[in-house]
Amino acid sequence: MTSVAEFETAQAHRYLTQVCKHFAHKIPVELSEARGECRFVCGTAGLEADAARLRLRVTAPTEAELVETQSVIESHLLRFAFREGGEALTWTRC
Structure with missing residues (x-):
């Protein structure tokens, strides 16, 4: 199973590095x-x-593991990007 989302930000490279290093x-x-x-x-x-x-x-x-993975990555991204007032991501199934 696969899903995708986008987070609009001029700091994308910073968050990419921060999430991965975390x-x-x-x-x-x-x-x-x-x-x-x-x-x-x-x-x-x-x-x-x-x-x-x-x-x-x-x-x-599985569906449950997809939702869990989305949740983990999204919660950390939004925590790191808190200054941008990020809202929950919109995930789309592929």
Whole structure:
């Protein structure tokens, strides 16, 4: 199962790095300048940054694990971006 969301921000690269480095001491993480991947037990979150947004792509084997992975990545992103007054992300199934 797969879902995607976007977070509009001029700080996308900063949040990409912050999220990936946060999880790197707990789970396998890959990070490059514009992309990252966090491999949780429940699923995988892919992140891609450009000048205007951070794109998120979550995959998991079951509905419950997909929702859990979305929740983990979204809650951390919104916590790091609290100054932007971010609202809950809108996830779309692919």
